[in-house]
Amino acid sequence: MSDEIRRISGRALPFPGDDIDTDRITPARFLTALTFTGMEKALFCDERENTPDHPIDNPDYKGANILFVGKNFGSGSSREHAPQAIKRFGIEVIVGVSFAEIFAGNSLAIGMPLMTAPPEEIHRLITHTQKNPKTKYTADLESLTLSWGEESVAVEMLEERRQSFLKGNWNVVAILRTNLPLVREVAEKLPYVNNFQS
Amino acid sequence: MSERTLYDKIWDSHIVTRLESGQYQLFIGLHLIHEVTTPQAFAALKEHGSKVAFPGRTVATADHITPTLSQIRPFKDDQAEAMMSALEQNVDEFGVRFLNWDSGMQGIVHVVGPELGLSQPGMTIACGDSHTSTHGAVGSLGFGIGTTEVGFVLETQTIVLNRLKVHRVAVDGELGPGVFAKDVILRIIHDLGIKGGLGNAYEYAGEVIGNMTMEERMTVCNMSIEGGARIGYVNPDETTYAYLEGREFSPKGGDFDRAKVYWKSIASEPDAVYDRETVIDGGTIEPMVTWGINPGHSIGISEKLPSPDSFTGEDVKTAELGYAHMALKPGDAIAGTKIEVAFLGSCTNSRLSDLREGARIIKGNKVHSKVKMLVVPGSQRIKAQAEEEGLHEIFLEAGAEWRAAGCSMCLGMNEDKLVGTERSISTSNRNFIGRQGSPHGRTHLGSPAMVVASAIEGCLANPAEMTGD
Numbered sequence: 108m109s110d111e112i113r114r115i116s117g118r119a120l121p122f123p124g125d126d127i128d129t130d131r132i133t134p135a136r137f138l139t140a141l142t143f144t145g146m147e148k149a150l151f152c153d154e155r156e157n158t159p160d161h162p163i164d165n166p167d168y169k170g171a172n173i174l175f176v177g178k179n180f181g182s183g184s185s186r187e188h189a190p191q192a193i194k195r196f197g198i199e200v201i202v203g204v205s206f207a208e209i210f211a212g213n214s215l216a217i218g219m220p221l222m223t224a225p226p227e228e229i230h231r232l233i234t235h236t237q238k239n240p241k242t243k244y245t246a247d248l249e250s251l252t253l254s255w256g257e258e259s260v261a262v263e264m265l266e267e268r269r270q271s272f273l274k275g276n277w278n279v280v281a282i283l284r285t286n287l288p289l290v291r292e293v294a295e296k297l298p299y300v301n302n303f304q305s
Numbered sequence: 306m307s308e309r310t311l312y313d314k315i316w317d318s319h320i321v322t323r324l325e326s327g328q329y330q331l332f333i334g335l336h337l338i339h340e341v342t343t344p345q346a347f348a349a350l351k352e353h354g355s356k357v358a359f360p361g362r363t364v365a366t367a368d369h370i371t372p373t374l375s376q377i378r379p380f381k382d383d384q385a386e387a388m389m390s391a392l393e394q395n396v397d398e399f400g401v402r403f404l405n406w407d408s409g410m411q412g413i414v415h416v417v418g419p420e421l422g423l424s425q426p427g428m429t430i431a432c433g434d435s436h437t438s439t440h441g442a443v444g445s446l447g448f449g450i451g452t453t454e455v456g457f458v459l460e461t462q463t464i465v466l467n468r469l470k471v472h473r474v475a476v477d478g479e480l481g482p483g484v485f486a487k488d489v490i491l492r493i494i495h496d497l498g499i500k501g502g503l504g505n506a507y508e509y510a511g512e513v514i515g516n517m518t519m520e521e522r523m524t525v526c527n528m529s530i531e532g533g534a535r536i537g538y539v540n541p542d543e544t545t546y547a548y549l550e551g552r553e554f555s556p557k558g559g560d561f562d563r564a565k566v567y568w569k570s571i572a573s574e575p576d577a578v579y580d581r582e583t584v585i586d587g588g589t590i591e592p593m594v595t596w597g598i599n600p601g602h603s604i605g606i607s608e609k610l611p612s613p614d615s616f617t618g619e620d621v622k623t624a625e626l627g628y629a630h631m632a633l634k635p636g637d638a639i640a641g642t643k644i645e646v647a648f649l650g651s652c653t654n655s656r657l658s659d660l661r662e663g664a665r666i667i668k669g670n671k672v673h674s675k676v677k678m679l680v681v682p683g684s685q686r687i688k689a690q691a692e693e694e695g696l697h698e699i700f701l702e703a704g705a706e707w708r709a710a711g712c713s714m715c716l717g718m719n720e721d722k723l724v725g726t727e728r729s730i731s732t733s734n735r736n737f738i739g740r741q742g743s744p745h746g747r748t749h750l751g752s753p754a755m756v757v758a759s760a761i762e763g764c765l766a767n768p769a770e771m772t773g774d
Binding site: 182279294 | 322327463564
C-alpha cells in the first residue's frame with residue numbers, strides 16, 4: 108500500500124531545546140489561513156527573524172528530512188498547523204526525547220512518524236549532526252533503530268502508532284467510515300444520546 | 306492500569322472498536338467547533354463527498370479571530386472576515402447549529418459549552434482546541450484535537466486514541482486569602498511540571514476541589530494541558546447537578562432525574578485504582594504568578610525569582626531563555642515588576658465569577674496611568690449578565706476597556722495584541738514567547754484578582770494585600 112512507511116533515510120536537522128511549543132513553531136497569525144498550503148513559510152518564522160544562526164536557516168542542514176528534538180516537543184496549542192509546517196518544510200520523521208500528546212496525534216493523522224530515544228542518545232545525535240552535518244541517517248520503523256555508518260541508536264515508538272505506519276493505515280478516515288454501523292450501535296447504547304430513555 | 310475511575314467508565318462505554326493498529330476508535334458525544342481549526346476539515350469532507358455523520362452532535366461558535374472591539378460585519382480584518390464567512394457557509398451547507406451573534410449565545414467555545422448545558426457528565430467531548438480539557442469540570446472527558454481529527458469527527462463522530470493513565474491529584478485543606486482556582490492549577494503545574502502529565506489524565510479531587518464552584522473547576526481543568534495532561538476532570542457531584550439544572554441544553558423534567566442517575570454512575574468508585582496519586586496541601590498555596598516562558602515557570606507572588614541552577618538538564622537553558630526574554634533577574638522579587646497591559650479574559654478566567662471578583666477589587670480604584678486594561682467577558686450571556694449587575698460601569702469608571710466576547714489577547718490571532726516589548730499580566734493560560742501577538746511581548750499569568758491588583762498598582766501585586774471596597 109502506498110501509505111506504508113517503513114524507513115526514512117536522509118540528512119538531519121538538529122533542533123536542541125525542550126518544551127518547544129506550537130506557538131513558537133507556527134505563530135498564531137498564520138492560523139487565519141483557510142488552507143495548509145504554504146504553511147512551511149510559518150515555520151519558526153518569528154524566532155528565525157531574530158536569530159541569525161537559526162538551525163532552520165543553517166545551509167548545512169538544507170534538504171534535511173529528519174528532525175532531532177528534545178523533550179515535550181510540540182507542547183501547548185493543538186494547532187495542526189505546527190506539524191503541517193514541519194512536514195511541508197520537508198521533514199518526514201522526528202526523533203526526540205518526548206512529544207506532547209496532541210502534537211503526536213496530529214503527526215500520526217498526517218503521516219509523520221515520531222520516534223523517541225533517551226536524552227543522552229538524542230544529545231549524541233544532535234552533537235554528531237552539528238559536527239558532521241552531511242551524515243546520512245536511516246530511521247527504521249521495523250527494527251526500531253536510527254543508524255548511520257557503523258553506528259546505531261535504539262529508538263522507541265508507541266506500538267499502535269508504529270503499526271499504523273507499517274500497515275499503511277495511518278490515513279484512517281476510510282476505516283473509521285467503514286465502521287459507521289458500529290458507531291451507530293455504540294451511540295444508541297449511550298443514555299445521553301437517547302435523552303436518558305432506557 | 307487504572308480501574309473503576311470516571312475515565313475508565315467513560316472510555317469503556319465509548320469504544321467503537323479496536324483498530325488493527327491496536328489503537329481505539331472512540332465515539333465523541335459532543336463536538337464543538339470554531340472558525341479557526343475547521344476550514345481544512347470541511348474541505349476534506351467535501352473532497353470525500355461525505356456528509357456530517359451526526360450533525361446534531363456538532364455545535365459551532367466563533368471566538369478565536371473574532372474582534373472584541375466591534376463585531377459588526379464585515380470585520381475590519383479581511384482574513385478574519387474570510388474565515389468567518391467560511392464557517393458560516395460550512396455550517397449552512399452541512400446543517401450544523403451555529404451559536405452566532407444573533408442567537409445571543411456566541412462566546413468562547415469552552416465557556417459556552419458548559420454555560421449552555423451542552424457539556425454534560427459522562428460525555429466524550431472533542432474540539433479543535435487544546436483547552437477542551439475545560440469540559441472535564443462537568444465530569445466529561447474533553448479532548449483537544451487537530452484539524453485532520455476534526456474532519457474525522459465530522460465524518461464519523463469518532464477519533465482514534467490510545468488509552469491514557471489516570472493520575473489523581475488531590476488538593477486538601479483550605480485556601481488562604483487571595484488564593485483562587487487559578488493559583489491552585491498554577492501550583493499543580495509547578496509541582497508536577499509541564500511534562501508531568503504527558504500520557505495522563507488528571508483527576509482533580511480533595512476538599513479544595515470539592516468545595517469549588519463549577520466555574521472554579523473549569524479554571525482548574527482548563528489548564529490541564531499546560532501540565533502536559535490532555536484531559537483533566539472532576540467527578541460530578543451535587544455542585545455539578547445544581548449547575549446543570551435548567552440550562553438551555555440540559556435534560557429537563559423527568560429526563561433530568563434519569564440523567565442524574567447516569568451521571569452519578571459514571572463517577573470514580575471509592576475503590577478505584579489509579580496509576581499515580583499526588584496530594585497537595587491547599588493551605589500552602591500562595592497567589593501564584595509566572596515569571597518565564599511556560600506555565601511551569603511560576604512562583605508565589607511574595608517569593609524571589611529562582612536561580613536557573615535550581616533546574617536540571619535542558620530546563621536550565623529554558624529558564625535562562627526565560628530570563629532573557631522576560632528581562633528579569635534571578636534573586637529579584639517578582640512583586641513590583643512594572644506592567645503595561647492587564648488582561649482579564651480567556652477560556653481560563655472570563656466567567657461571571659471572575660468578572661465579579663475583578664470588579665469587587667477595582668471598585669473605587671483606578672487603573673494605573675501607565676497601564677492599559679482589557680476586560681473581555683467569555684460569552685454574550687456573561688456580558689449581558691455582567692452589564693445587568695453594573696460590572697461594566699465599575700470597570701469603565703476605573704479606566705478599563707469593556708469589550709465584547711472572544712478569545713482576545715490570549716493568543717495573537719485577532720486585533721488584541723501586545724506591541725513590541727510590552728509586559729502584561731493576564732488571566733489567560735499561556736506565557737509562551739510570542740503568545741500574545743508580539744514576538745518580543747512579555748506575559749505574566751495570574752488570577753483575576755492578581756490582574757486587577759496589578760492593574761491598579763502598575764506592577765505585579767499581591768491581591769491578598771488588596772481589600773477591595
